[in-house]
Amino acid sequence: MSDDMSDDMNSEHRSSTIQGGIFPVVMAGGSGTRFWPLSRQHLPKQFLSMGGEESLIAATMSRLTHIAEWADRYVVAGEHHKEGVITHCPSLPESNLLVEPCARNTAPCVALAAHHIASRDPQGVIILLPADHHISDISAFQTALLSAVEGAREGKIMTLGVIPTRAETGYGYIKYPGGGLDNQSRLSAERFVEKPPKRVAEEYLASGQYLWNSGVFIFSVERILTELNAQLPKLMTSLAPVRAAIEALDEAAYTEALDEAFMEIKGVSIDVGVMESADELEVIPLRAGWSDVGHWGALSEVNPVDEHHNVLIGHPEHLALNSREVTVYSDRFTAVVGLEGVVVVNTDDATLVCARESAQDVRLVIERLRHKGLKELT
C-alpha cells in the first residue's frame, strides 16, 4: 500500500481494524461470446474497448490508481488469455498473473488468489473485481471502494450494489434497507436474488430497496479463507497442496498441484458458494455510471449517444438516417436507414445485424457456426 493511501484510510475505525495492504484481484476468465463477431474465443470482451479509449481490463486497472500499486494487483485468467492480459496490463508483475488450468467459475479463482495473497500479507484486504465492466465516475467508485475497505478491515464482507436506473432483468439484485446515495454508506445486504422476471424487476425498482449485484466484493484475506473453509471445504481441501507449494516457493509442485486441484474441483460462483450464505455482509450503494456491458445493446450505456439515441463507433462519418436506438460498431463506413433498435457490427470476416432486444441470441449464432464446423468464425 502506498503512503498516500495510508493517509486516506486514516478514519476513526482504523485503530480497531487489521492493518494489511489492499490487494485488487481482477477476474479475467470471461469468454465473451455475447460480443461476437468482435469477441472471439481468444479475444473475449475484457480485451475489447467497446468504444472507449482503453480495453475494459485496462480501464479496470486504471480505476485502481491511488487504490493499490501494480505490485499488489492480481489478475486471474485462463491459459489462452494469458497473452491478452500481458498485452493489456504491461505493468502487472508476471507473478501476479494467476493462470487457471481450466475455468471453474469464480469461487476457486477467489480461493486461489486468497492463498497467494495470504502468503504475502495475512492481514491483507482483497478487492475482487470483474475485468470487463464499465464505470464512468471513477471518483465515486473509489470513494465506495475505500469505504468498503474500512468495512473489510472490521471483518465484514463488503459489496458494491449499483443503484438501479431501470427494471433490468439481466442482473442479479441485492435486497437492502434503502437509501445511502453518497457512494460510501455501509448498509446491511439482506439477501441476494437471481435475475428476476420483468414484473418483479419493476417491483424492485419501485421499492427502492434493491440494488444491482455488481460482482465487486471487498473482504479481508482472513475472513474469506474462514468462509471458504466453512462453506466450501472440499474445494479448500483440494487446494491445500497448492497453498503448501506457494508457501514453499516450489514452482514445479505448484503447477502440478494446481492442475490436479482444478481437475477435481467443482465449478461454483463466489456469489452462490459463499456470499449468499455469509453473515455480516454489507453493501455500499453505488451511483457511478456502472454497466456490466453485457451485450451489444449495452454499448449505449457506455458511449455517447446522439439525439436519437444512436451510438456510432469506429468511423467518423457513420450515418443513421431516419433511425433511432441504433448501435454501429465498424471501421467501415456504415449507413443505417429507416431502422429502430438495431445493432450492426462489422469485422474483417463477419457481420452481425441484430435486433437490440435479441442481442442475447448472438450465442445462437456461435452455436450454429460451431455446429456447421465453421470454428474459424467463432
Added chain:
Amino acid sequence: MSDDMSDDMNSEHRSSTIQGGIFPVVMAGGSGTRFWPLSRQHLPKQFLSMGGEESLIAATMSRLTHIAEWADRYVVAGEHHKEGVITHCPSLPESNLLVEPCARNTAPCVALAAHHIASRDPQGVIILLPADHHISDISAFQTALLSAVEGAREGKIMTLGVIPTRAETGYGYIKYPGGGLDNQSRLSAERFVEKPPKRVAEEYLASGQYLWNSGVFIFSVERILTELNAQLPKLMTSLAPVRAAIEALDEAAYTEALDEAFMEIKGVSIDVGVMESADELEVIPLRAGWSDVGHWGALSEVNPVDEHHNVLIGHPEHLALNSREVTVYSDRFTAVVGLEGVVVVNTDDATLVCARESAQDVRLVIERLRHKGLKELT
C-alpha cells in the same frame, strides 16, 4: 437478321409489312444510385449481377439470342460507362456502342439510335430495351417480342405491358381493355399513367385493365422518326447535323455535331415526349417474371427466397436467425438476428443496413456523402 429468324417471322401479316431487320437498342444510361453501396457512379446497376450469374446488361443481351445477331444490336451509354459496356458485352461491335456526351433522358437516346439504324436499314425495326431489368421466362419474353415485331412492321408502336401481381406504386401503368394472357395478344394501349398512389394502384390491380409499363417499346425506324419529327421537332433539328455526319461517315464531324446537339437539347423521356401522345399504340400483356430491380428490396423478386422469404447472397453460410424478409448481399459471412424486412449490403469500403420499405431512401445517403465531400464513397 439471321436466317432462322426469317422463318420465325413467316406470319400472315408479313406480306403486308415492311421487311427490314430487327435492331435491339439497349439503353444503358442509368446511374443506379439506388443500389449503393454496391452500385457506384462508375458501376451502375446494369453492370451488377444482383445475385444472378450474369450482369443485368449481359442477361439483357442473352435474352436476345435468336432475336437479333450481335451485329444488329446497339447499346447507348454515357462516356464513363463505355468501359463497362465493353466488358459486359464483349461481342458488341465497337461501332454499335453509341456514346452520349451527357445524359439527356431517353428520347434523345432513341433519336440517336434511330438515325444510326436508319442509315443502315430504313425499313428496320427497333426493339428498345432498358439494360437493367430482370426477366425469368425468356421464352415468354421472346414470344411477346416477336408478336410485337409483327405489329411494328405494320407501322404500329408496340409496347410490352407487364401483368401486375401486386398494387405496386413504384411503376407507371398502361390502361388496356383487359385479358390477353398468352404473351402474344396485341391489344390497344389506351393510356399511360404515372406512378399511382396506393389506393389507385389497388383499383388498377382489381380492375384487370392496367399493366405495368415495362419500358420496352418496339417500332419501325420509319414510324419513330415520323413521331419524333412531329412531337419533338427541336430535338430533331438539333440532331440533323448528327444524322448528316452519320450518312457522310465523317467521324470527326459526328463527334462535334453530337457534342453540340447534346449540349443544347432538352432531356425528355420517350414515354412523355412521344408515347403518351402517339396514336395506334398497342400493348402485349407480358407474364414472364419481369422486375425492374428498382431497389434493394426487389432482390427477392429476382432471386430464390427461403421459407421465411429471406434472400441471402454472396456467402454460402449467411444466417438469418428468427428473421423474415431479410436481404443480405455480402461476400463476408453475415448473421441477421431477430429482424424483419431489413436489407444488409456489404462492400469493401461501405455497409448499408436499411429497412426494406426505406430502400428508396438510399439516395439520401449518397446526397449526404456528397455534401460531406466523401465522393470516393459514392
